[in-house]
Amino acid sequence: MTPENFDQQMMQRCITLARQGLGYTSPNPLVGAVIVKNGKIIGEGFHPKAGEPHAEVFALREAGENAAGGTVYVNLEPCNHYGRTPPCTEALIAAKVAKVVVGMVDPNPLVSGKGLAKLKEAGIEVMVGVEEAACRRLNEAFCHRILHHRPFGILKYAMTLDGKIATSTGHSAWVSGTKSRQLVHQTRAACDAVIVGGNTVRRDNPHLTLHQATGRNPLRVVMSRNLHLPQEANLWNVNLAPTLVCTEWGKNPSLQAELQNKGVEVMELSPLTPSLVMDVLYERQLSSVLWECGGVLGAQAIKQGVIQKIMAFIAPKIIGGVSAAFPIGDLGLEKMSDALLLQNVSFRQVDEDFLVEGYLNNLSHFFENS
Helix, strand or coil: CCHHHHHHHHHHHHHHHHHHHCCCCCCCCCCEEEEEECCEEEEEEECCCCCCCCHHHHHHHHHHHHHCCCEEEEEECCCCCCCCCCCHHHHHHHCCCCEEEEEECCCCCCCCCHHHHHHHHCCCEEEECCCHHHHHHHCHHHHHHHHHCCCEEEEEEEEECCCCCCCCCCCCCCCCCHHHHHHHHHHHHHCCEEEEEHHHHHHHCCCCCCCCCCCCCCEEEEECCCCCCCCCCHHHCCCCCCEEEEECCCCCHHHHHHHHHCCCEEEECCCCCHHHHHHHHHHCCCCEEEECCCHHHHHHHHHCCCCCEEEEEEECCCCCCCCCCCCCCCCCCCCHHHCCCCEEEEEEEECCEEEEEEECHHHHHHHCCC
């Protein structure tokens, strides 16, 4: 194995470790660290949740005094500032490591490169950019939140081969197959919140919890302008996961009181828009938001620039129907040349379905080399 291949292998190990924190670290990034000496791993760690030690600290603890003279691999530039925990650069310097290999530089312009500079000043060899595209993709939500002061929005939908998300009667269980739905639950587990509109609550009565994946249930958010919602719904059971209902000022006060008595949080926002809801979630320190809404709300979210990524499951089924629902409502685009073009598109088969993933323009520059 060449040194380059070994570096890539160790950085991939960092990414694997970092993923163990999925759904728990916001607003912090996902970070894994590996310490190697004489070609062998002597310490590993990952950042488990905000407020707890960073990945490098756990790896250094495992390596102990043997870390001196070793090489540290970490997928994100070590921090060089005091927050809820001390700077990782100081811990690395104190441990007398010889080299630090970094996947990507911190995207925050205020701190970018300062951790690397601190390590170099201490005489530690620094190498940057190993598996950089994969490291950026791992922390795409963190990067977006830091640079744009908004959570990273993912719009997910499942449609038939003829572009329908339900039959003409509104029946939609199930468009996609079991494996696809399992993947959706894994995506939910990695997100901080999931958003639906009032129509989805009335029609599907979803749980929006994790049924086929392990992890923490995300915050469940319902957007309903008039608050015409059922008094009884699975989302009103907050024993498994919290629910936030966003509506406009003064709408259906009696239902508001009932929901609050059940432990559901109700927030009045006027006007109620996807943009304003994402601002609220940003203030709550959330990084990634999964939109599992219908076509009308999905179109509004796209038009307001709060969707960065599309996950489209395509099932090999045809149901027809002039009035059957579509995944995306009216965007006001009249010419094919106005169509929104996804960047960095990937395709994969999920059992009998196909998953198409891609990014709307504002994040494509992160993955130019992927």
